[in-house]
Amino acid sequence: TDNIKTYGESLAQVLALVGAKPVPDSLGRVNKVELIPLEELGRPRIDVVCNCSGVFRDLFINQMNLLDRAIKMAAEADEPIEKNFVRKHALEQAEELNISLREASTRVFSNAAGSYSANVGLAIENGSNIDEQQLQEQ
Numbered sequence: 001t002d003n004i005k006t007y008g009e010s011l012a013q014v015l016a017l018v019g020a021k022p023v024p025d026s027l028g029r030v031n032k033v034e035l036i037p038l039e040e041l042g043r044p045r046i047d048v049v050c051n052c053s054g055v056f057r058d059l060f061i062n063q064m065n066l067l068d069r070a071i072k073m074a075a076e077a078d079e080p081i082e083k084n085f086v087r088k089h090a091l092e093q094a095e096e097l098n099i100s101l102r103e104a105s106t107r108v109f110s111n112a113a114g115s116y117s118a119n120v121g122l123a124i125e126n127g128s129n130i131d132e133q134q135l136q137e138q
Contacts (some may be wrong), residue, residue: 004053004059011063018086020070029061033070038083045074047085052110068108075105 074086092116094104
């Protein structure tokens with residue numbers, strides 16, 4: 001995946017947009033993330049959605065969890081919504097869908113385990129009358 005070729009550049013970009021940073025342990029392994037204070041960040045937190053491939057999901061499940069944790073931390077941060085678009089949008093979705101803030105802040109997605117495509121071929125194979133709208137909803 002591109003994550004291997006770029007040494008995690010895409011992960012760093014997501015963390016930077018959300019306003020979070022990795023926290024290495026004493027051996028240099030990253031098992032935690034923390035939010036960068038808004039004063040230090042100097043800009044609003046940007047809302048992101050990550051759609052990870054099946055290969056990425058299988059190879060980098062821990063990194064997916066770190067991204068999810070960072071985004072949920074941003075959504076739950078007690079910050080003004082004009083400075084935290086993650087929180088703003090998660091609060092709006094929680095109210096609209098009548099779900100918890102934590103659930104509404106889910107932004108990291110992937111195919112189901114064992115799936116490595118968009119499943120369009122499977123939908124075509126199994127459907128007799130599939131129109132373009134139905135394919136888009138897959």
